[in-house]
Amino acid sequence: MDYNYSERMSKLNGAATREILKLLTRPEIISFAGGFPATQCLPQKEVQEIANELLSEGRATEVLQYGTTEGFVSLRQQLIEYVKTAGIENVELDQTLVISGGQQGIDLMSKAFLDKGDVVLVENPTYLTALQIFDSYQAKIIGVNADKNGLDIEDLENKIIQYKPKFIYCVSTFSNPTGKTYSIANRRQIASVTAKYNVMVLEDDPYSKLRFEGEPVPSIKSFDTQGNVVYVTSFSKVLSPGLRMGVAIGNKEVIRKLTICKQGVDVSTSNLSQLIVCEYLKRGYLFPNINKSLPIYRERKNAMIDAINKYMPDEFSYINAEGGLFIWGGFDAPINTTTLAPEAIKHDVAYIQGQVFYPCGDVTNMIRLNFSNASVERIDLGIHRLGDMFKAEIAKVK
Ligand SMILES: Cc1ncc(COP(=O)(O)O)c(C=O)c1O
Incomplete structure (x- = not known):
């Protein structure tokens, strides 16, 4: 064949x-x-305790039925509280979308924004699977120079002017592969230069809570005044990758588009995973x-x-x-x-x-x-x- x-x-x-x-x-x-x-x-013990309760407490139908694509409201409310730890305040419910891991956020952004030949700017080097996802949408991927403080803002601005990218993808804290963290000034500059040229940013943050030294830094999203930053975070590294749980936070209109894209991918993130994470957060187990x-x-x-x-x-x-x-x-x-x-x-x-x-x-x-x-x-x-x-x-x- x-x-x-x-x-x-x-x-x-x-x-x-x-x-x-x-x-x-x-x-x-x-x-x-x-x-x-x-x-x-x-956290096997805690997850087992919650899963047992969910399946035996008359909530089994909630777990076993279809769910809404956006995700459970109770979970999204918890997530609004959670992202405050990244400096992201005043998030409304329709600015949140529950996703099946951070990787799905990258895929949905690509599906929503990229046509064949569109440019994505990335930190050079960056997360391998993100490159594969952008390739699968036939995007042209261009690397932006970076140093220990983050993206080279002059190179970023020049490449925005030259290539008119659809979005910039970056792992701003403890990057994969480099482990680098962008400085606060760099984050502010990324938010402002991309807003100036109307370019979206996809800020991918699976690692910021795994800090062993130094002080936490606010996300790029926390400096977003124009609604051009989509912040994606995941519970894979801080709870369990097997639950496939994450959240995307962005402008309402963009989140609506990502939701439409998600409908065609998996209808919704697993109800069981969503409710486990919701209870895990509610019971204060995470930190x-x-x-x-x-x-x-x-x-x-x-x-x-x-x-x-x-x-x-x-x-x-x-x-x-x-x-x-x-x-x-x-x-x-x-x-x-x-x-x-x-x-x-x-x-x-x-x-x-x-x-x-x-x-x-x-x-x-x-x-x-x-x-x-x-x-x-x-x-x-x-x-x-x-x-x-x-x-x-x-x-x-x-
Ligand atoms: C930078 C980055 N983004 C996204 C992911 C995907 O994680 P998830 O399990 O949340 O889909 C990873 C996983 O290694 C990663 O390193």
Whole structure:
């Protein structure tokens, strides 16, 4: 059979990380490749308690019936309170849409705004799956330069003028892959320059609550005076990725369009997941559980930093993020981390090659390391193995 796929599938082969991710089920492999929360941070007891109550308390029909696409009002009210922690105030109910994870927010924004050939500006580098989603809508993806304070505002403005993008996608706090957080001044400037040129911003924030050091910063959305910022956050990293729960906050008209797009995708986010998260928030479980998780993540991040300092070659430098799940680093040496990724697997360690996070795919000396899902001992062992491998490679090219 000749399968006659759509044109939009032509750029999507998922090859970049598929081979690595396939191998990760092997228990001997120490994986720094994914972005999974630590298993012991998943609040099994609380979720079980709530789910039992929901299914036995006469609320079973609410759980088992169809739901509205926008989501349960009681949950959306909780979410309005929740996003105040990102500095987002005065949100009305019809400015909220419950979504099935943050990734759905990226997909719905793309569906609502992108025609073939439209431009999306992204921080260079950025979240791999967002790039794949934009590709699936046949968008043209252009990278914006960034430094430790966030987006290069001059480059952003020039590219807005040059490319007339439909929107800008950014992970403003503890970015994936870099772990960077935009400064408050940078956030203010992004809100103002995009408002000036009538460009939408998609602010993706799955990580801001996972802060181990430093002070929280308000979202870009909190500086939005024109209704051009859509803020998406998710419960995947702070509660459970399996529940597939998130929320999009934006201008009413935009949220209406995203709702229409969602209708055709999954009708609504799972009622069971919505009501579990609603009760979880109502009972005040979220922040105490996050506070229990933070020392685990902090310890793992510190273990990774210590191991990097001990074992990685001098040519390796990295960003020591104040939160999130990743360490991003690169080599000041002509080695190719893409071709070495399968080699690392032979040593039973996995990382993600930096190349896949760049829209142009033209950077081959960077790696992303996840520290959340391996024990301190395995982090030490895995980085030791990687360090030995990279040192040997560097010796070859010297
Ligand atoms: C930057 C970023 N956005 C979105 C997501 C998707 O998360 P969700 O599970 O909420 O769909 C991830 C997951 O790793 C991510 O890193």
